Amino acid sequence: MRLTVREIAEAAGGKVLCGNPETICLHLCTDSRTVQEGDLFVPVIGARVDSHEMIKAALEAGASAALTSRHKEMKDSSGKAWIAVEDTVKAMQKIGALCRKKSAVPAVGVTGSVGKTTTREMIAAALSAGKRVFKTAKNLNSQIGVPITLSEIGPEDEVAVLELGIGEPGEMEVIAGISGVNAAVVTNIGVAHIELLGSQDNIYREKMKITAGMKPGDPLFFNGDDPILRAHKESAGFPVILCGTGEDCDYRAEEIVPRQDRVSFMMKYKGKSLPVELSVPGRHNVINALIALAVADYFGIPVECAAEKLKEFRGFAGRLQYSAANGVEILDDTYNASPASMLAGLNVLADMACEGRRIAVLGDMLELGPDTGRYHEEVGEKLAGLKVDLVMTVGELAARIGRTALKAGSGARVMNFKDTEEAKPALLAQVQRGDCVYLKASRGMHLEELVQALEGRCMKIDGKAIARQIKEECRERAQSLKEKGIQVNLAVIQVGSDPASSVYVRNKKRACEEVGIGSLSYELPEETTEQELLELIRELNERKECSGILVQLPLPDQIDEKTVINAISPEKDVDGFHPVSVGKMLIGEPGFLPCTPAGVIQLLKRSGVAIEGKRCVVVGRSNIVGKPMAVLLLRENGTVTVAHSRTKDLKAVCREADILVAAVGKPRMITEEYIKPGAAVIDVGIHRDENNRLCGDVDTVRARRAAGAVTPVPGGVGPMTIAMLMDNCIRSAEKLFTGIS
Ligand SMILES: NC(=O)C1=CN([C@@H]2O[C@H](COP(=O)(O)OP(=O)(O)OC[C@H]3O[C@@H](n4cnc5c(N)ncnc54)[C@H](OP(=O)(O)O)[C@@H]3O)[C@@H](O)[C@H]2O)C=CC1
Numbered sequence: 176m177r178l179t180v181r182e183i184a185e186a187a188g189g190k191v192l193c194g195n196p197e198t199i200c201l202h203l204c205t206d207s208r209t210v211q212e213g214d215l216f217v218p219v220i221g222a223r224v225d226s227h228e229m230i231k232a233a234l235e236a237g238a239s240a241a242l243t244s245r246h247k248e249m250k251d252s253s254g255k256a257w258i259a260v261e262d263t264v265k266a267m268q269k270i271g272a273l274c275r276k277k278s279a280v281p282a283v284g285v286t287g288s289v290g291k292t293t294t295r296e297m298i299a300a301a302l303s304a305g306k307r308v309f310k311t312a313k314n315l316n317s318q319i320g321v322p323i324t325l326s327e328i329g330p331e332d333e334v335a336v337l338e339l340g341i342g343e344p345g346e347m348e349v350i351a352g353i354s355g356v357n358a359a360v361v362t363n364i365g366v367a368h369i370e371l372l373g374s375q376d377n378i379y380r381e382k383m384k385i386t387a388g389m390k391p392g393d394p395l396f397f398n399g400d401d402p403i404l405r406a407h408k409e410s411a412g413f414p415v416i417l418c419g420t421g422e423d424c425d426y427r428a429e430e431i432v433p434r435q436d437r438v439s440f441m442m443k444y445k446g447k448s449l450p451v452e453l454s455v456p457g458r459h460n461v462i463n464a465l466i467a468l469a470v471a472d473y474f475g476i477p478v479e480c481a482a483e484k485l486k487e488f489r490g491f492a493g494r495l496q497y498s499a500a501n502g503v504e505i506l507d508d509t510y511n512a513s514p515a516s517m518l519a520g521l522n523v524l525a526d527m528a529c530e531g532r533r534i535a536v537l538g539d540m541l542e543l544g545p546d547t548g549r550y551h552e553e554v555g556e557k558l559a560g561l562k563v564d565l566v567m568t569v570g571e572l573a574a575r576i577g578r579t580a581l582k583a584g585s586g587a588r589v590m591n592f593k594d595t596e597e598a599k600p601a602l603l604a605q606v607q608r609g610d611c612v613y614l615k616a617s618r619g620m621h622l623e624e625l626v627q628a629l630e631g632r633c634m635k636i637d638g639k640a641i642a643r644q645i646k647e648e649c650r651e652r653a654q655s656l657k658e659k660g661i662q663v664n665l666a667v668i669q670v671g672s673d674p675a676s677s678v679y680v681r682n683k684k685r686a687c688e689e690v691g692i693g694s695l696s697y698e699l700p701e702e703t704t705e706q707e708l709l710e711l712i713r714e715l716n717e718r719k720e721c722s723g724i725l726v727q728l729p730l731p732d733q734i735d736e737k738t739v740i741n742a743i744s745p746e747k748d749v750d751g752f753h754p755v756s757v758g759k760m761l762i763g764e765p766g767f768l769p770c771t772p773a774g775v776i777q778l779l780k781r782s783g784v785a786i787e788g789k790r791c792v793v794v795g796r797s798n799i800v801g802k803p804m805a806v807l808l809l810r811e812n813g814t815v816t817v818a819h820s821r822t823k824d825l826k827a828v829c830r831e832a833d834i835l836v837a838a839v840g841k842p843r844m845i846t847e848e849y850i851k852p853g854a855a856v857i858d859v860g861i862h863r864d865e866n867n868r869l870c871g872d873v874d875t876v877r878a879r880r881a882a883g884a885v886t887p888v889p890g891g892v893g894p895m896t897i898a899m900l901m902d903n904c905i906r907s908a909e910k911l912f913t914g915i916s
């Protein structure tokens with residue numbers, strides 16, 4: 176705006192108390208902290224603060240003039256202008272009206288219960304294909320916001336998109352009156368603000384006040400899929416253009432293709448067809464887009480160009496924003512909630528092409544009036560018909576959504592939580608790679624904290640599940656060998672009765688059973704001689720039905736491990752420890768790979784952690800873990816560093832790693848200080864701590880603060896080692912009996 180103090184006083188029906196009446200004011204400002212040179216400061220009397228106390232500060236900060244309803248006279252020695260008015264808010268509305276009157280720009284008003292802001296942005300995007308567009312900034316759509324908005328319309332603007340919010344009865348008439356729109360959009364009649372307005376019919380009537388400044392023949396754009404709006408097509412008092420999916424819609428969407436992060440459709444209008452692709456997801460955005468294109472068409476903008484511009488709109492934080500973090504897809508709809516918008520969002524979730532589970536995290540919808548329970552239950556009823564696997568509710572009201580969904584026959588699992596704090600650990604424990612999570616509640620429920628937790632969270636890499644997958648594949652291969660008359664057998668030799676070894680041996684035999692591999696078990700006494708053991712190995716080397724030989728390490732002192740390993744036929748070396756196997760691995764020839772490092776590679780690959788080009792650090796250089804691990808990571812095109820007990824500044828070396836493999840043999844040594852934020856951390860170590868509980872080389876609790884993913888102990892590398900042993904056994908049998916490698 177560009178108004179003199181005199182003009183402002185005249186428009187507002189006020190009186191200049193002091194200062195130069197020819198002082199020019201450029202902007203309206205209600206917050207003394209953001210005052211700029213040339214502002215007119217408008218003190219608003221709020222419930223808690225009366226900004227009249229801030230007038231002096233605002234003027235000192237550079238405001239040219241101020242309104243006041245608390246002063247009858249004023250002498251300001253600084254020469255700044257003070258204007259006395261009866262009511263500062265009404266005064267600023269009159270100033271806004273004057274600004275609007277001075278500008279000849281046509282304006283579109285946008286109102287509705289949900290999706291106003293998105294629709295406003297889409298309309299502005301569509302119109303920008305042919306005109307210079309002015310639009311409401313942020314959420315300046317209220318009794319105070321609209322005057323500020325109107326005061327900002329500039330001489331170069333060619334069309335204005337004005338968002339008009341409704342609160343108490345009577346408010347729309349005021350802001351629509353001063354906005355003087357030439358066309359109006361109503362996105363829907365929901366139950367938002369029903370607390371204040373009583374019924375949906377009242378909401379309709381209140382919203383229709385948006386036409387206050389319209390001339391006969393000016394158009395109304397209605398969401399054609401809203402039953403109340405559609406029913407008023409003939410009785411609205413203005414020509415109505417319906418935008419929706421029904422037959423009777425003037426702008427109609429057909430062939431809607433919903434995708435994770437976007438949606439496309441065919442628009443039918445005026446006997447024409449136009450393919451439209453958006454960069455935001457959701458069927459409700461199809462309606463928003465139809466409205467935007469219909470408005471653009473009305474203002475004479477080529478619809479094809481408008482559709483191109485529409486594609487540039489990418490949505491807002493918290494309004495059904497799509498993101499993916501650590502393999503989990505997130506639909507962040509936490510900005511605010513009403514039943515209509517929650518259902519719209521749940522439909523988006525149900526439409527997602529999702530590999531894992533669809534999880535809905537739903538919190539209380541506040542300010543829905545005396546029937547609030549009913550509204551929550553209605554969402555539950557509709558939810559029952561949608562594809563959702565897990566519903567986590569947050570709050571007392573939201574709990575009704577879950578209960579009603581179950582009663583209405585939903586197959587989803589339902590969990591209830593008191594608040595966000597209680598829900599957070601449960602959600603983090605539930606989500607897995609491939610899941611899709613939708614989060615929605617009123618702003619007061621603070622579900623955005625859950626979104627942050629999901630985005631910054633540390634993934635658990637589930638070795639047990641991946642090992643199960645590999646064993647299942649092995650079972651099928653063993654079965655098909657059996658059909659050719661080949662039985663796979665593994666010889667497992669344990670010398671002595673070290674309790675840890677006994678556990679591993681037992682686990683290996685159990686895996687053999689699961690997969691359909693026969694196990695030939697040799698439990699030799701502690702005092703077995705090297706000769707006796709070598710004799711057994713020679714015998715097993717010869718036996719055709721034995722496809723693999725495993726000697727559990729460590730061996731008692733009287734037996735030399737190297738001699739024993741060398742005695743095993745490289746054809747049956749399913750542990751991958753024989754020098755021939757090691758040599759083949761190093762030069763990349765086919766052969767047996769050592770189970771633990773091969774298991775780590777599978778773990779990374781199958782949980783979606785790419786190795787190629789990554790900085791990999793292996794801590795440990797033993798022959799059975801560290802060295803082969805480094806070689807296998809190198810084979811996968813990682814950039815590999817091997818660290819050990821002589822490495823200087825180990826923490827700094829480790830912090831370089833995108834993939835950190837800990838095979839140090841030191842309980843809980845690796846903490847967050849060793850970890851680059853977001854890195855994948857693989858814990859090979861296995862120990863029993865002072866409480867006899869299993870733990871690894873990584874302090875998992877501390878590591879999770881930095882890491883993007885960590886493998887647990889137990890349930891991480893250990894089961895993978897066994898699964899890869901099964902894989903080696905089958906491979907051995909396939910090769911020995913059929914000649915394929
Ligand atoms: N889950 C599974 O399937 C398996 C688990 N494991 C477990 O993995 C761990 C490692 O096993 P393994 O490789 O056989 O162990 P080793 O003891 O043979 O090797 C340990 C390695 O870590 C290095 N190291 C030791 N202390 C430090 C330190 N403070 N800083 C830097 N480097 C250090 C050593 O360096 P240097 O060479 O300089 O001495 C050595 O290279 C153990 O906990 C073991 O139980 C092992 C096999 C399979």
Ligand SMILES: Nc1nc(=O)c2c([nH]1)NC[C@@H]1CN(c3ccc(C(=O)N[C@@H](CCC(=O)O)C(=O)O)cc3)C=[N+]21
Binds near residue numbers: 682728770891
């Ligand atoms: N010739 C030989 N080959 C080996 O592969 C070999 C060896 N000697 N000596 C010792 C290490 C260690 N190792 C493990 C195997 C299974 C689990 C395992 O099943 N871990 C379970 C839990 C086991 C438990 O309950 O204690 C888990 O991590 O979830 C762990 C560690 C193989 N090793």
